[in-house]
Amino acid sequence: MTAKISLRNVTKQFTVRAGKGSRPSQPAATGQRGPKEPTTLTALDSLSLDVRDGEFLTLVGPSGSGKTTLLDLLAGLSTPTSGEVLVDGQPVTGPGKDRAVVFQQYALFPWRTASANVSIGLEGRGPDGRKLNRRERAAKASEYLELVGLAGFEDRFPHELSGGMKQRVAIARSLAYEPDVLLMDEPFAALDAQTREQLQDELLRIWRATGKTIVFITHGIDEAVYLGQRVAVLSARPGRLKAIVDVDIPDRDGEDDIRSHPAFVEQRHKVWTLLHDEVRLAQDAGHRKILPDGTAPDEVPGTTLERSAA
């Protein structure tokens, strides 16, 4: 068992300007300070976590628990205040071609066609020091667009694509330069339920086909259990690793709806219980992404609101 990614006692703090509404309950404020003095906010506190090579790890935690912060560290978009982030045993010093990020808001370049978006990561020198020419890049882009089910959409601009299609393009873009690790930050959160389920299945298919290591952030417990081999649960801020749940569901590839399989229900409940207290804590601190009953308002569009209205 080799660790593809290791986090060793990673702490990340931010310096924030204390606003007018800074409450005394905030643990970050230390000592007696003027209202305009900057304070430090601990987003991640001494977190250690290993991700195996080729593993699909999902990460859940209340809003504000530092999931995005953690992903930024893995991507090399920021550096830890203390501790180490290792990929393949090497400390992460910045973004690299061995890792790719998929963002919730797609982050496609609107002035580039789908094909040009996918090939942007191929425009520099490859690992062998060779530059691909335009034709080779286009061919590769088509190949990856086909992989995500968008063959024939090469010349579309992002504004001509639906949300689900945009996210497919974003996934193709991150896969195109062949990274080992895929870092995904709530990639399906903005999509409707059907599109989300469809993309979940396609992601699993791609993962099986390519053997990438995937770290997938979500606030949907169902999604976490459905996708992940393991589910890492973060505590409310400051983010610590609360628990790791091994997801063990037999006949995952069966024809039946595994979401109603007893094993799935059990694992889901386990994660839900772990999250329950944390969500309440986070909610008291003003975050409202996951409700105490474990559902997220935007996970099943409309239903939560309708239920409470009825």
Add this chain to the structure above:
Amino acid sequence: MTTTLAQQPAASAAPKQGAAVGDSGPVETGRRSTTAALALARTAAARAGSGLWKAAGILAFLALWELGPSYLASASTRVFLPPLHVVLAAWGKLFESGTIQAHLAASLTRSVSGFGAALVAGITLGLLIAWYGKLNSVLNPLLELFRNTAALALLPVFTLLLGIGEESKISIVAYAAFFPVLLNTIAGVKTVDPLLIRAAKSLGLSSLALFRKVILPSAVPTIFTGIRMAGTASILVLIAAEMVGAKAGLGYLIVNAQSSFLIPDMYAGILTVSLLGLAVNFLLVGLERHFSRWRTAVGSGS
């Protein structure tokens, strides 16, 4: 929309609206070009329809110009406001003698040189200022001051320093066009979506590539807005400068005609100025649209 698309296999989810792509290979290109031609014809027809409406306003105005002075105005006013056909006749005469062309050429040379210089300087400096935050904080108050000083207020200064020749006129045009370009370039670079920058960094782009492939293209539409504003400003300032002291140019033509009491000639000059303004704006809007095609929101026109 998303839902229905999602239920079908993605490849066949192409909208019916023609230009979409199917699974056939080379055949597609031919079909696409015919549908494109059809769509073009359709938009042309639609445009002609809406063009009629737009023309209605102008036609009404021209009719008022033609008939108003003859039937509504007093005789003394009519002298200062000749009906349209008199003005057009004067314009025709000026055109035949080549006077209009000469003045137009003089004005165009000045505005193109000044405008061009402003573009190069404004965009270059704007990119530099936006890229180096320090430079921005130093220069910003100064820029605010200059920007809020009306270019025409400085006309005497330019004339004193550079004389009444071409230099002073080109310089004041450049000055007037410079600020819209500069400020919009800065704004364009500053308002790049930070998420796109994060995405580009995560894709391993170097800072130079980031600038060239992300910051610049996303700033282009804003820069073009500045260029369009600069185009309007430069014509305005140029005409004013030519009115004050020049021996050629449309501004000179207008003022000279007025002082020689050639009132129809004066209106012919004014008409030429507005046509020039329209043409410049039309050109710049076209360019702007060309460079911001990707920005077109779904459902707006097309």
